[in-house]
Amino acid sequence: MLQRKLAKSCQSCHVEYKLTAALRYRAPDFSTVMVESEETMEEEKYDWVMSRLTLLVNRIKIASEDQRTDTGITALDDLQQRLVDLGGSCSSCHKQERQRELVLGKAAQDALAEVREGLTAGDAKKVGRYVGEFAVGVCANCHAIHRMQSDMRGLLSPE
Template sequence: MCYPKVLKFILTLSITLVISPGFADEEREVNFSKAPSSIAQWYKPTNKRQVWLHTMFRLRREMQAMGEYAAFGDKERLIQWSDKFAKDYRSIGEMVPEWADELEMDWLKRLQAAARSGDFAGVGAAQRKIGNSCSGCHKEYRAVTAALYRGANFDEVVVEDGETMEELNYKKFMGGLSSAMNRIKIALVDSRFEVATTAHELMSQRLEDLAGSCGACHKTDRQRDYLLGEENMARVQKLGELIAAKEVKEGQRALGSVAVEICATCHGIHRNIADLRGFIE
């Protein structure tokens, strides 16, 4: 499959090689292809049923079924699944008209004809041709499309301050949370326990406020509790107890545990994709 009129995003990466001081900075270009904007209508929030994703899932399942029934020599079921596949495959061009000319329609006709004539080897050959087309599209577009339409858009998320009831944008809120955690670390290093206590109280309140914002995307408590449930909030409480006891080393370890189990885990799930999305948009 070829990709005319593809919008390219060029990310120039400055890679500092630290293996040897003799190496200079190197730059290389990484190309990202953005799918046509018409695909957006088949993803949330425009499309609640996630029609594009479910179509892709069906196509994969239908390809597998055809392969298995061709191997079994089961012509009747092979025809049934080839018809299902043909319907979903054609729908790609209906949903994203810009890709209609890229579909392997000739090979689709050959696949259906082979299924109806019981040419099981012919079915396999047609599947491989269409499958290569699918793989090419996925390689070109899937990662960026997932970032744009399946990742959270934190620009649209606000967090309500538990004290002032003010709605803060996510970036500003997370900056305040980061500052509070760093203030705890600095204060512990310098044995300024009153400052550490105040910063811990602020951090605790911020984490409670943050938990309330999870409902913007997650509709059950299970996802929120994975990061901000009883177990991790107990870590936050333990940190406060160690600060009150003036336990510097243990307090720093406890702070590190909070940072890894809550902050780093959440960033690993959300931030990389969110940053990529922000760059692409």
């Protein structure tokens, strides 16, 4: 069947396989992305950085519920630094500041400022609300844009 389509024209395949080709060749491949840690100046694998971010967000929430303010604030400081590191990695593809601002910008920082206030005040409800707001605004938005495409690319690519 493919031979028959190839015999017609190049365009016949390009029209039918446009989405597949875009996912396979243009979607991000995070397996090769490295994130430089500003703290250690070492490059770390993207998957490890993502795991670390997840751990830190969970640590903040749990520390708040357990009334462990210092642990929560330490995790929040670490999370904010890791986001700065991640933003540096994003700039390798996203050349315009506006693109990075949409996910990692003012809204994210405002939510984390509210998390800090909640931790300091011992207000677990406030921490939970703003950790959730942060997770939707940053994690979910970025994953909706990139992760789905990347996962599909992985399914389509034999490597």
